[in-house]
Amino acid sequence: MTFDLLPKSRRTLDLDTPDEFGAPKAIKVLEAARDLFMTEGYGAVSMDQVAKAAGVSKATVYSHFGSKEKLFAEIIHHACRAFAVDLFPEVEDEPDIAVALRRIATAVEQFLLGEGPIKVYRIIVSEGPRFPELVDAWYGTGPLPFRAMLTDFLRKATASGKLVIPNPTLAADQLVALVKGPLYLRRLFNMPSRPEDPTREEVVDGAVQMILNAYRPR
Numbered sequence: 001m002t003f004d005l006l007p008k009s010r011r012t013l014d015l016d017t018p019d020e021f022g023a024p025k026a027i028k029v030l031e032a033a034r035d036l037f038m039t040e041g042y043g044a045v046s047m048d049q050v051a052k053a054a055g056v057s058k059a060t061v062y063s064h065f066g067s068k069e070k071l072f073a074e075i076i077h078h079a080c081r082a083f084a085v086d087l088f089p090e091v092e093d094e095p096d097i098a099v100a101l102r103r104i105a106t107a108v109e110q111f112l113l114g115e116g117p118i119k120v121y122r123i124i125v126s127e128g129p130r131f132p133e134l135v136d137a138w139y140g141t142g143p144l145p146f147r148a149m150l151t152d153f154l155r156k157a158t159a160s161g162k163l164v165i166p167n168p169t170l171a172a173d174q175l176v177a178l179v180k181g182p183l184y185l186r187r188l189f190n191m192p193s194r195p196e197d198p199t200r201e202e203v204v205d206g207a208v209q210m211i212l213n214a215y216r217p218r
Contacts, residue, residue, distance in 0.1 A: 026064045029054045034075045038119050042072065042127045042134055073137035076120070080142045083111050088149055097162040101175070101211060104150070105204045108179045113187050113200070121188065147172050163215045171215060178207035 032054035036045045047068055051058040065071040087107050094100040111117055120138065128135040150172040157163040165171045181203045186193065198206070 023064070025054070025056050025060055029056060029061050029064060029071070030075055030078060033071050034079075037072065037075065037123065038116070042068075042123050042131060047071075069131075069133045069137050072134065073141045076138055077141040077145075079116065080146055083107070084146055084149055088153055092153065092156070097157055097216075098208060098212060100153075100157075101208045102204060104153070105175065105179050105207050108176060109183075109200055109204055112180060112184060118187055147176075150175065158215075161217065164217050165215045171211065174214075175207060175211055178210055179203060181207070 029050060033045070033050045036049055036053060040049075045068070047058055047061050050068075050071070051061045054061070061071070065074060087104065091100040091103050094103070120142075124135060124138050147169070151168045154163065154165050154168040154171050158165045158168065182197060183200065183203055185191070186197070
């Protein structure tokens, strides 16, 4: 799984068709840079390489993104937007909060354990100390916006009486942490599974049940 740069509702579009995600050349640059970062890492990739892989001039790359840091940030932004833009509209009108939470938790699990996000996190861990701007770009355009969207969903669920959450931001962090559970570290470090490891479904079910036990109205 690599990072998608279009949401599900837009993935059938021809990438030569301009849309809200940017001009055709910008999309080509994003895709080329994404593939290079995934295979070569962040520090080893130059803007010249990106331009060559995208089939555009280096001036075009800079005119759209300005710097390698901003280019990396845009990749994370578009990938996370593609993941989340269809998710919350699908669950906001769901009357059963348990069903809605399970959909969110399942989507988060599938995303976090996917090949693309795992590769990006490895890049952040390995190259972040040398490139602090890399960490800022990743956190500010990936986890932070999703946290805000999940917080907003939980705040609305509280306002409608489906949940009782004093601190929706904390609850958003708790849900993501519960979903990551024991499987994320094993996936991150390519550790073999063990017989006692829970299944993905068990992790999701457990995370949702713990949130409901903590925040469902009594």
